[in-house]
Amino acid sequence: MDKISNVSELESTRRTVKFFEGLLRSTPNGVVVTDASQNIVLVNGRFSSFFRQHWRDVIETNLFVWLQQLDNGSVDLWAKLVDSVYRDGYCYDVNFNITLTKGVRHLSVNASLVAQESTEDQGIIISNWRDITKQVHMEEQIAASERLAVLGKLAGSIAHEIRNPLATIDISALNLKRKLEGADEKTKSQINRIIKQVKETVDTIQSLQDLSKLEAPNKRRWDISDIIGNGIGLSKSPQSVHFINSMTKNELFVDVDEKQISIVLRNILSNAVHAMDNQGTIWIVAYKEEDGNIVISIRDSGHGITAEDVNKIFQSFYGTKVKGFGYGLTICRMIMEKHGGTIDAVSEEGKGATFILRFPSADTEH
Amino acid sequence: MKTNRRILVVDDNIDYCEGIIDFLEMEGFDAIGVHDGFKALETIKKEEFDMVLMDVRMPGMDGVETFQKLKEVSPETPTILMTAFAVESRLREALRNGVFGTFQKPVDNERLICSIKKSFSEGAVVLIADDDKELCSNLLDTFAEKGYRGVVVRDRETAIRAASEKKFDIIILDMKLKDADGLETYQKIIDFRPDVQVVIITDNKQETESLFDQDSKNDICALLEKPLDIDNLLEVMQNALEDRN
Numbered sequence: 230m231d232k233i234s235n236v237s238e239l240e241s242t243r244r245t246v247k248f249f250e251g252l253l254r255s256t257p258n259g260v261v262v263t264d265a266s267q268n269i270v271l272v273n274g275r276f277s278s279f280f281r282q283h284w285r286d287v288i289e290t291n292l293f294v295w296l297q298q299l300d301n302g303s304v305d306l307w308a309k310l311v312d313s314v315y316r317d318g319y320c321y322d323v324n325f326n327i328t329l330t331k332g333v334r335h336l337s338v339n340a341s342l343v344a345q346e347s348t349e350d351q352g353i354i355i356s357n358w359r360d361i362t363k364q365v366h367m368e369e370q371i372a373a374s375e376r377l378a379v380l381g382k383l384a385g386s387i388a389h390e391i392r393n394p395l396a397t398i399d400i401s402a403l404n405l406k407r408k409l410e411g412a413d414e415k416t417k418s419q420i421n422r423i424i425k426q427v428k429e430t431v432d433t434i435q436s437l438q439d440l441s442k443l444e445a446p447n448k449r450r451w452d453i454s455d456i457i458g459n460g461i462g463l464s465k466s467p468q469s470v471h472f473i474n475s476m477t478k479n480e481l482f483v484d485v486d487e488k489q490i491s492i493v494l495r496n497i498l499s500n501a502v503h504a505m506d507n508q509g510t511i512w513i514v515a516y517k518e519e520d521g522n523i524v525i526s527i528r529d530s531g532h533g534i535t536a537e538d539v540n541k542i543f544q545s546f547y548g549t550k551v552k553g554f555g556y557g558l559t560i561c562r563m564i565m566e567k568h569g570g571t572i573d574a575v576s577e578e579g580k581g582a583t584f585i586l587r588f589p590s591a592d593t594e595h
Numbered sequence: 596m597k598t599n600r601r602i603l604v605v606d607d608n609i610d611y612c613e614g615i616i617d618f619l620e621m622e623g624f625d626a627i628g629v630h631d632g633f634k635a636l637e638t639i640k641k642e643e644f645d646m647v648l649m650d651v652r653m654p655g656m657d658g659v660e661t662f663q664k665l666k667e668v669s670p671e672t673p674t675i676l677m678t679a680f681a682v683e684s685r686l687r688e689a690l691r692n693g694v695f696g697t698f699q700k701p702v703d704n705e706r707l708i709c710s711i712k713k714s715f716s717e718g719a720v721v722l723i724a725d726d727d728k729e730l731c732s733n734l735l736d737t738f739a740e741k742g743y744r745g746v747v748v749r750d751r752e753t754a755i756r757a758a759s760e761k762k763f764d765i766i767i768l769d770m771k772l773k774d775a776d777g778l779e780t781y782q783k784i785i786d787f788r789p790d791v792q793v794v795i796i797t798d799n800k801q802e803t804e805s806l807f808d809q810d811s812k813n814d815i816c817a818l819l820e821k822p823l824d825i826d827n828l829l830e831v832m833q834n835a836l837e838d839r840n
Contacts (some may be wrong), residue, residue, distance in 0.1 A: 323710075335619075389679050389680050392679030392680075392699070392700045392701065393608055393611065393679045393700060395700070395701045396608075396611055396612055396677075396679065396700035396701040396702065397608065397610045397611040398701075399702075399704075400611065400614035400615055400617075400618055400701075400702075400704065401610075401614045403618060403704055404614060404617045404618050404621065407618075407621050409622075426699060430699055449779075594808040
């Protein structure tokens with residue numbers, strides 16, 4: 230070969246290398262190339278950023294170092310992936326998770342065997358790591374809404390079926406009570422217990438039916454201080470819980486369905502009271518943001534929420550120590566969404582939690 | 596010897612039916628039970644009753660439909676619907692059609708008896724929705740002298756519930772009821788009790804007048820300003836009752 234074609238081949242190779250380097254830098258996915266011993270031959274910045282590292286500190290290390298920083302079972306999962314790749318030539322959609330302070334990150338991996346040109350290239354795997362955290366959250370939200378819709382319908386018909394026998398128990402207990410007016414205290418207290426438990430069951434049924442009836446909000450303009458005042462009143466919080474609420478009348482107005490928003494406030498406040506074991510302080514402020522959105526912020530002095538839980542608490546059936554079915558916050562999110570707003574939680578374990586309700590600007594309605 | 600009031604209980608749930616009958620008998624009423632709408636109509640045609648307690652969801656003909664047919668046979672007999680199945684629209688329809696009251700099962704039995712007794716009342720039945728204790732107490736005394744049966748409620752939820760459980764001849768509604776929007780409460784009640792006479796009382800007549808549109812203004816019986824002129828109120832109420840008859 231003459232010099233000229235060598236030079237152009239070199240140029241071509243250089244361009245190709247630059248192209249691939251650019252590709253590695255710009256792709257939103259992590260890219261790792263590992264050899265048969267799982268040593269990292271090539272890696273991009275994105276993969277390294279999952280572990281808050283620069284790629285220079287990741288290249289030429291062993292993948293196991295990083296797999297061990299992922300959630301439990303990741304090492305075994307990778308081993309299975311490697312087996313699949315050696316057997317079939319590829320392996321797609323393997324999910325790894327990493328728990329960080331901000332929450333859990335979900336990574337979906339596609340891997341394939343690099344074409345083997347020589348014995349040195351044996352067992353080289355190139356893997357593509359895609360961050361699908363957002364997608365997972367969205368899927369969870371959709372699933373939650375669907376579960377809630379089904380639950381709602383079911384709740385409505387079950388509640389009805391239960392009311393009839395409850396009514397019979399109730400009236401018979403009342404009749405017994407009348408007939409046994411002369412009986413001893415122990416007997417009378419048994420009957421009172423029946424009557425009381427029937428009432429509690431009815432309350433539970435009522436909240437199930439409220440859940441099933443979540444309709445489009447019937448919005449009217451309300452003074453924020455009335456909304457907050459009503460919420461505090463309805464929460465029936467014990468005296469040992471101190472409220473700091475600086476809102477005054479005529480300061481701020483918002484367009485909401487008061488009944489539905491009361492449910493949201495009631496849930497948040499009762500969770501807060503629980504989180505602080507019935508004593509502490511709850512701060513409530515409301516203000517208008519620059520873009521016109523109206524915010525109500527509720528902070529408590531309870532034990533806070535862990536990073537892992539912060540996203541989960543809005544999912545159906547998630548309950549830690551909350552009495553009832555644990556679906557309160559899911560309903561709150563549904564109500565806020567129906568209002569065109571949002572609800573978010575910010576918390577650090579041990580430092581209380583803040584719930585932020587955001588309503589769209591009232592001006593957009595008119 | 597005074598004959599007891601007779602109540603017909605209509606419910607396909609036999610156990611519940613018997614329980615309610617026992618309860619009513621202990622309260623001094625005579626009660627018999629039937630288990631479907633057709634039997635109910637048959638019975639009403641043959642015998643006199645002072646009140647009908649009817650379940651809504653029954654096989655064959657439901658309570659709302661049975662009530663419609665009952666009205667044709669015996670229009671003066673008040674009917675109270677009891678239901679486990681709380682479909683608001685159906686109940687609202689029934690109330691607008693003249694049902695005396697609706698209760699959700701399990702029924703609050705004390706309030707049920709109160710409704711039953713109010714239905715037998717010779718004098719007008721009046722709902723007073725106001726959180727001023729002294730005023731309410733005065734009104735109750737004054738009404739008692741006139742033979743009116745008064746019921747006092749202090750908040751919006753109880754007012755709406757009372758209005759759905761009993762048929763009132765007159766409702767006296769305070770615009771500034773605790774934590775409530777007076778206009779909205781009025782509209783909610785009028786929706787399922789279109790025939791009730793409403794007297795609105797307010798601290799500020801001008802302010803309240805501006806809230807009501809012309810149609811509503813024509814519908815309400817009177818708009819009175821506090822402090823109330825009791826004689827004026829009584830006159831307004833008497834006129835309203837006479838007009839209605």
